[in-house]
Amino acid sequence: MKAKLGIIGLGSVGKALKHTLDWFYETVVYDIVGEYRWQDILNTDAVFVCVQTPEGADGRLDCSHVDEVLERLSEDNYTKPVVIRSTLRIGYMDKAKSKYPSLRLLYVPEFLRERSSFQWSVCPDRIVIAGADEDVEEVLRYFSFAEDAQIIRTDYRSAEVGKLAHNAFIATKVSFTNEIEWICSKVGADANLVMEVVAADRRVKSKEHLRPFLGPYGGKCVPKDTAELINACPDCILLKAVEAVNHRTRKNATEPKLVPNGVNCEATAR
Ligand SMILES: NC(=O)c1ccc[n+]([C@@H]2O[C@H](COP(=O)([O-])OP(=O)(O)OC[C@H]3O[C@@H](n4cnc5c(N)ncnc54)[C@H](O)[C@@H]3O)[C@@H](O)[C@H]2O)c1
The missing domain is CATH 3.40.50.720 (NAD(P)-binding Rossmann-like Domain)
Known part of the structure; x- marks a missing residue:
């Protein structure tokens, strides 16, 4: 049965x-x-x-x-x-x-x-x-x-933190890409080519979340799960920086951008 x-x-x-x-x-x-x-x-x-x-x-x-x-x-x-x-x-x-x-x-x-x-x-x-x-x-x-x-x-605690850490890692990847995109815009480099260089490596493996010009992280889970880790452990430095980069990306993302390959793309939640 x-x-x-x-x-x-x-x-x-x-x-x-x-x-x-x-x-x-x-x-x-x-x-x-x-x-x-x-x-x-x-x-x-x-x-x-x-x-x-x-x-x-x-x-x-x-x-x-x-x-x-x-x-x-x-x-x-x-x-x-x-x-x-x-x-x-x-x-x-x-x-x-x-x-x-x-x-x-x-x-x-x-x-x-x-x-x-x-x-x-x-x-x-x-x-x-x-x-x-x-x-x-x-x-x-x-x-x-x-x-x-x-x-x-x-154990219970490691499962709780493991789930949150996974989403915080995604947030970190997105903010890393956005930080590099921002640096590229300041120093005159092509963010698409720069991230191609980063992703073409067996230690990096997947290009997921390493594509520039897709805007801040968003959605139902990644922001709230990252915030849970930060607020459970307020001394964490890296995840606070990840959030700060996301805020800056969101603030700068209100206007559609012309990306270097000439395609106009709206900034979207990843
Ligand atoms: N959506 C995702 O992509 C995703 C991925 C992984 C984990 N999660 C997690 O899974 C959980 C659920 O996410 P979701 O996106 O499906 O949520 P949701 O808001 O889409 O759905 C929750 C459902 O639970 C119902 N509900 C609320 N209280 C109830 C109760 N007392 N009894 C019976 N039903 C009740 C609501 O009416 C609603 O239909 C969340 O903790 C979320 O963080 C979500």
Whole structure:
């Protein structure tokens, strides 16, 4: 018999996960927007929590929607694995574990790219997983479709920081490219050729985020996840500089630019 898996929160991440899991399992979904039955979620073999964690007023990720879901599952004595896929504020999992001791909590952060979310969900680069050993074994079976993914078993805290560090690295690459583009404009070099020189190296590998003239980093996740690291650890110097370059790039990006190869391009969020 097919396992029955619950998905809570049907935004970009929840929809992509449903699209993937539907190939292999029976799925049941629940969202506070729309007509869904909470009772159906309680009759599943595991649930995946995919609700939003926006940037809060203190610059840290606001996990109150995750909390609402865990509260409800705990009140209803849910006994199966609860797999959190939302991006979390550092330290959230330890607090959740003591607040909801009866829940079998795992953290499996999602790394998909929103513009091609289905493809990334079906074919992830890695599965990062933290939780009790027997729960990890059980939940990894549900990810067996991801044959080529690297499995990284970790503790809660390293999974939290690992997810954020990945987005902060993307932010750093974008700001690096924008810094070089800015320097090129000051000293009369062609930023396209300069970044071609940087990217043509086996240590650099992918040209992703190393193309000039694409504007500041943006979107739903990279800015808020980078801010979470900065505000959790206010002494960090590099990520503050990454943010400062992004602000300057955004400020300078209001006018469409004529790039050296003659193509007019609007500055866009990467
Ligand atoms: N969008 C991405 O590209 C992406 C990539 C990786 C990780 N993430 C992370 O995944 C999480 C979800 O992101 P998203 O973009 O899918 O968010 P989203 O805002 O698109 O969707 C969240 C959904 O959760 C629902 N929801 C909120 N509270 C609920 C509750 N108590 N019960 C049931 N449903 C509830 C909302 O109605 C909404 O439909 C965030 O933590 C985000 O940082 C997002």
